[in-house]
Amino acid sequence: MIxxxxxxxxxxSNRGWLDSYFTFSFADYNDPKHRGFRALxxxxxxxxxxxxxxxxxxxxxxxxxxxxxxxxxLHRDSMGERHILGPNEVQAMxxxxxxxxxxxxxxxxxxxxxxxxxxxxxxxxxxPSYQQIAFEPxxxxxxxxxxxxxxxxxxxxxxxAFVYVSELDPGQAVTYALAAGRGAWVQVxxxxxxxxxxxxxxxxxxxxxxxxxxxxxGAGNTGGEILLFxxx
Amino acid sequence: xxxxxxxxxxxxxxxxxxxxxxxxxxxAVQARAMIRLRRxxxxxxxxxxxxxxxxxxxxxxxxxxxxxxxDALILATSADTxxxxxxxxxxxxxxxxxGSEGKLEGKVCAAIGGLSPALAGLGFVTVTQISRDSLSLGxxxxxxxxxxxxxxxxx
Numbered sequence: 082m083i084x085x086x087x088x089x090x091x092x093x094s095n096r097g098w099l100d101s102y103f104t105f106s107f108a109d110y111n112d113p114k115h116r117g118f119r120a121l122x123x124x125x126x127x128x129x130x131x132x133x134x135x136x137x138x139x140x141x142x143x144x145x146x147x148x149x150x151x152x153x154x155l156h157r158d159s160m161g162e163r164h165i166l167g168p169n170e171v172q173a174m175x176x177x178x179x180x181x182x183x184x185x186x187x188x189x190x191x192x193x194x195x196x197x198x199x200x201x202x203x204x205x206x207x208x209p210s211y212q213q214i215a216f217e218p219x220x221x222x223x224x225x226x227x228x229x230x231x232x233x234x235x236x237x238x239x240x241x242a243f244v245y246v247s248e249l250d251p252g253q254a255v256t257y258a259l260a261a262g263r264g265a266w267v268q269v270x271x272x273x274x275x276x277x278x279x280x281x282x283x284x285x286x287x288x289x290x291x292x293x294x295x296x297x298x299g300a301g302n303t304g305g306e307i308l309l310f311x312x313x
Numbered sequence: 314x315x316x317x318x319x320x321x322x323x324x325x326x327x328x329x330x331x332x333x334x335x336x337x338x339x340x341a342v343q344a345r346a347m348i349r350l351r352r353x354x355x356x357x358x359x360x361x362x363x364x365x366x367x368x369x370x371x372x373x374x375x376x377x378x379x380x381x382x383x384d385a386l387i388l389a390t391s392a393d394t395x396x397x398x399x400x401x402x403x404x405x406x407x408x409x410x411x412g413s414e415g416k417l418e419g420k421v422c423a424a425i426g427g428l429s430p431a432l433a434g435l436g437f438v439t440v441t442q443i444s445r446d447s448l449s450l451g452x453x454x455x456x457x458x459x460x461x462x463x464x465x466x467x468x
Contacts (some may be wrong), residue, residue: 136371137335137350139342159335179342181335181350183371 082291083277086115088284091126098133102126104268104286118266118288119312120240123199126270126284128192129154134185140176144200144238146229147172147184148246148308150270152193158182162211166195170215171228171246173236177207196270196308200229202239212236221246223253225309243311249274249299257295257309264312265289267297272305274298281305315466317458318382319346319451322375323389323425324353324400328364333425333447334389340451341387346458349383351375353400375404380411383420385458386437387451390426398427405431412436419465421458423450 092103092110103110104124105117116122122143134155147154147166154166158174159181166172174180186193214236220226227235229244238244247255248271259265267276267287275298276287283305289295299305319341323334331352338348352372355365380386390398396405411417412435422437425447432439440457442450 132370134371136373137338139338139348141342141345159339179339181338181342181348185371 082289083279084288085279085281086286086288088282091284098130100128102284118310119264120201120203120242121198121266121310121312122201123197124268124286125197127197128194129186130192131186132189135183137181137183139179139181140174141179142202142205143176144202144229144240145174145176146198146200146236146238146244148196148198148228148270150194150196150306152191152195153187154193154195155185155187156182158211160209160211164211164213166213169218169221170213171236172211172213173229173238174212175202175207175210175239177202177209180209196268198244198308200238200240200242203241204239207239218248221248221306223247223249223255225255225257241313245309245311246306247297247309248304248306249297250304251299251301253299253304255297257297257311259289259292259294259311262313265292265295266310266312267295268308268310270306270308272299272303273301274305274307275300315459315462317346317384317455317462318349319385319387319455319458320349320351320375320379320383321387321389321451322351322353322404324394324398325368325389326355326360326362326365328368330389330391330426331368334387336447337387337389337425337451337454340448340453341385341455343448344452344455344459346385346455349379351379353404356399377407377411380407381416384462385421385454386423387454388422388424388426388428388432389447390424390428392426394427396428396431401428401431408435419461421454421461423454425450
């Protein structure tokens with residue numbers, strides 16, 4: 082079964098320095114019908130103006146994954162981590178027992194476009210941690226590149242969840258096998274992609290359940306880029 | 314159980330007290346509190362270092378609504394900061410006004426550094442820092458605030 086979540090149905094907030102679209106309920110956007118998908122709680126599509134950002138704030142017991150589409154994001158936290166995150170990198174932060182962090186656009190001239198993802202951890206009170214990995218663009222081109230998983234080959238998260246990214250040219254296809262009982266969330270972050278025959282444009286998403294696979298094909302004139310979540 | 318809000322307000326030029334404030338905030342989060350972090354603005358705005366420029370950008374100043382909305386306050390300064398220190402005058406004046414109006418009654422407060430004397434007589438339930446461990450202090454303040462808040466809600 083495929084359930085489509087259209088881009089224009091998402092929550093929206095524009096504070097001037099921050100233009101955000103919320104796939105699921107977040108902050109002042111509260112829609113009881115859209116509070117997450119399995120352990121996936123937040124997908125925020127954020128555009129942050131140059132030099133602006135989120136001042137120091139706290140998190141607890143949440144796996145927070147950040148993926149930058151364009152621009153650069155400066156991360157600082159109470160563990161002393163200070164990193165700049167750009168395209169073709171992924172950052173995963175396990176808030177665990179508690180962490181305070183800030184995120185600012187690292188540039189004074191260029192907007193940053195990023196996707197922030199929250200996944201509920203399977204266990205509480207883990208020791209806070211920060212990970213950041215970079216990959217080559219070709220690792221996601223025409224294939225699925227693992228960004229986060231419980232173990233192996235990506236950032237490690239404390240949940241039985243796998244997060245992939247893929248960039249598909251028009252007509253280029255990739256298929257993901259979905260194990261029985263598991264669900265997938267496909268979020269189009271750029272361009273257009275077809276998922277199991279359903280046309281999706283930037284910001285659209287598809288919840289996939291009771292299907293044996295997810296067939297993704299780049300669509301439109303430019304193809305597209307997706308994030309795929311495989312969740313228990 | 315009620316989630317307390319802890320307002321952590323600090324003054325800092327070098328980044329050292331900021332670390333203490335962040336530790337206290339993390340301690341409060343560990344005790345499952347919500348936190349608000351605020352920085353006392355510099356009086357000497359001509360002085361610029363990379364750290365100062367960053368902190369001026371990242372933090373906002375504490376306001377009356379921050380204090381009124383908080384169940385607990387932690388004031389973090391260097392050890393040599395006194396009640397008469399210029400950057401703190403506006404905020405301490407605000408606390409004295411709210412204290413005289415009885416609006417700080419039952420709020421928990423603790424100081425890291427030199428401002429403990431300034432907290433007396435304002436209506437706060439004060440917590441004395443028994444060690445140099447800001448993390449523990451943040452946790453203790455949050456737990457006390459939670460306890461008082463729960464009692465209030467029960468009554």
